[in-house]
Amino acid sequence: xxxxxxxxxxxxxxxxxxxxxxxxxxxxxxxxxxxxxxxxxxxxxxxxxxxxxxxxxxxxxxxxxxxxxxxxxxxxxxxxxxxxxxxxxxxxxxxxxxxxxxxxxxxxxxxxxxxxxxxxxxxxxxxxxxxxxxxxxxxxxxxxxxxxxxxxxxxxxxxxxxxxxxxxxxxxxxxxxxxxxxxxxxxxxxxxxxxxxxxxxxxxxxxxxxxxxxxxxxxxxxxxxxxxxxxxxxxxxxxxxxxxxxxxxxxxxxxxxxxxxxxxxxxxxxxxxxxxxxxxxxxxxxxxxxxxxxxxxxxxxxxxxxxxxxxxxxxxxxxxxxxxxxxxxxxxxxxxxxxxxxxx
Ligand code: ADP
Ligand code: MG
Numbered sequence: 109x110x111x112x113x114x115x116x117x118x119x120x121x122x123x124x125x126x127x128x129x130x131x132x133x134x135x136x137x138x139x140x141x142x143x144x145x146x147x148x149x150x151x152x153x154x155x156x157x158x159x160x161x162x163x164x165x166x167x168x169x170x171x172x173x174x175x176x177x178x179x180x181x182x183x184x185x186x187x188x189x190x191x192x193x194x195x196x197x198x199x200x201x202x203x204x205x206x207x208x209x210x211x212x213x214x215x216x217x218x219x220x221x222x223x224x225x226x227x228x229x230x231x232x233x234x235x236x237x238x239x240x241x242x243x244x245x246x247x248x249x250x251x252x253x254x255x256x257x258x259x260x261x262x263x264x265x266x267x268x269x270x271x272x273x274x275x276x277x278x279x280x281x282x283x284x285x286x287x288x289x290x291x292x293x294x295x296x297x298x299x300x301x302x303x304x305x306x307x308x309x310x311x312x313x314x315x316x317x318x319x320x321x322x323x324x325x326x327x328x329x330x331x332x333x334x335x336x337x338x339x340x341x342x343x344x345x346x347x348x349x350x351x352x353x354x355x356x357x358x359x360x361x362x363x364x365x366x367x368x369x370x371x372x373x374x375x376x377x378x379x380x381x382x383x384x385x386x387x388x389x390x391x392x393x394x395x396x397x398x399x400x401x402x403x404x405x406x407x408x409x410x411x412x413x414x415x416x417x418x419x420x421x422x423x424x425x426x427x428x429x430x431x432x433x434x435x436x437x438x439x440x441x442x443x444x445x446x447x448x449x450x451x452x
Contacts, residue, residue: 120211122203122238123434125249126196126229128181128218129271129294129401131161132428133203134435135211140428142203148191149177157191160198168316183291184218184273186225193232200236210239214437216249216430218273219448220289226449234451243449244437246270246430247277247287250399252443253433254423258282259443263387264394267376267412268430269293269402274372276379278387282445286382290375294402296368297322304364306346309354313343322405325358328369329407329414334358362407369408373415380416395419399429 123134126146133142144161151158153174159167168177180192204211213233217226226243233241251258251266258264258279268275271294277287298318305311305318313321325339337358345352376396380388396418398409403426413420423429437443 120204120207120209121438122200122211122213123431123438124196124199124213124215124233125246125430125434126181126215126217127246127270127430128179128184128273130427131195131199132431133199134431134438135203136435136438139435140431142199143427144199145179146181146195147177147179148195149175150191151175157194157198160195168314179271181218182272182295184220184270184289186221186228189225189228193228193235196229196232197236200233200238204237210237212240212242212438213238214242214244214434214447216244216246216434218270218289219245219247219275219277219284219287220273230449230451238451241451242447244434244446245284245448247275247284248279248282248446249431249433249437250275250423250429251277251279251397251433252436252446253429253431254397254399256397258446262394263383263390265379265383265391265396267372267396267398267403268400269372269398269405269408270400271295274375274400274402276375278379278383278391280387280390282443285384285387286379288375288379290371292368292371292375293400294319294322296371297326297365297402297405300365300368301326301361304360305341305343305354305356308360309341309356310346311341311343311352311354312346313341317341317343321356321361322365325356326361326365327358327406328362328365329410330359330362331407369411372402373412376412376416380418392418395421397421397423399423399426401427 121136145165147164149164301318409420
């Protein structure tokens with residue numbers, strides 16, 4: 109208690125979104141100063157990290173035998189403590205540069221992260237030079253960053269669709285009333301596309317290509333120009349073993365993603381069913397807010413409003429909601445109750 113009073117603003121304080129796919133850092137007084145993939149490339153023979161962030165992501169699927177590119181938070185749990193620590197320390201170090209002052213740091217983490225993992229995140233940030241560390245659950249940070257009035261006694265629903273996890277939460281008075289986290293999000297959509305292209309077009313493609321397909325021609329709901337959305341895709345032909353190009357259309361990609369998309373929709377419906385009636389009434393009035401990179405999927409807002417009967421909005425800058433939320437918390441003492449873990 110009282111800690112936040114000392115948490116008065118200093119120029120180097122940081123808000124961090126430690127996401128399964130991307131890590132972002134906000135510095136008070138400056139804004140977002142770092143946005144990189146949560147990836148580490150490691151030389152397995154020498155047991156040393158070769159690259160962290162953007163450079164490491166370029167190596168995904170393209171590494172020689174002894175080099176692996178790891179996503180330490182892939183499924184929303186910290187699968188690999190050492191690598192997660194190394195990544196967090198590297199990013200904090202990049203932002204701190206040569207400054208000697210010790211920043212206070214607020215970190216947004218997936219809400220499924222366990223107590224032990226929370227300690228590990230706090231420990232890593234402390235080792236990276238933080239004078240004080242606070243944790244905040246991603247849905248709350250996302251809601252704040254999306255501009256929802258989380259301090260009011262009104263129900264707000266936020267759906268944060270990241271790489272590894274989708275978090276659905278109903279918030280009121282700076283707290284989580286109910287929430288559900290499913291390990292189906294952007295990565296699963298990519299995986300569904302890989303399987304489909306292999307099965308129907310006999311073409312083997314990697315994760316990066318699948319992600320490009322998803323972003324360029326993927327959609328969650330039919331549109332008028334549906335059949336004109338096409339893309340030339342290169343991969344390895346399964347039968348001849350040779351490189352080949354095939355043309356892929358929007359509707360088939362939507363169809364290929366239908367299963368993971370319905371898992372997300374079902375999680376939203378289950379959460380709505382469990383929402384206390386007064387808060388449900390608020391949500392009907394205010395609508396549902398979508399955040400996270402997955403919110404950029406074309407037609408996802410339409411699909412969700414069609415399935416739930418509730419107006420659904422996409423946040424202004426979905427990929428930045430969580431980090432902007434941590435930044436607002438850094439700069440606003442009123443938001444004291446939102447923390448879910450702290451150092452010392
Ligand atoms: P996390 O918080 O888990 O790190 P992000 O919020 O950064 O995740 O979102 C990353 C996910 O968003 C990835 O799966 C990526 O493929 C997906 N994504 C990014 N842009 C788009 C887009 N335009 N359309 C669909 N999905 C997208
Ligand atoms: Mg996220």
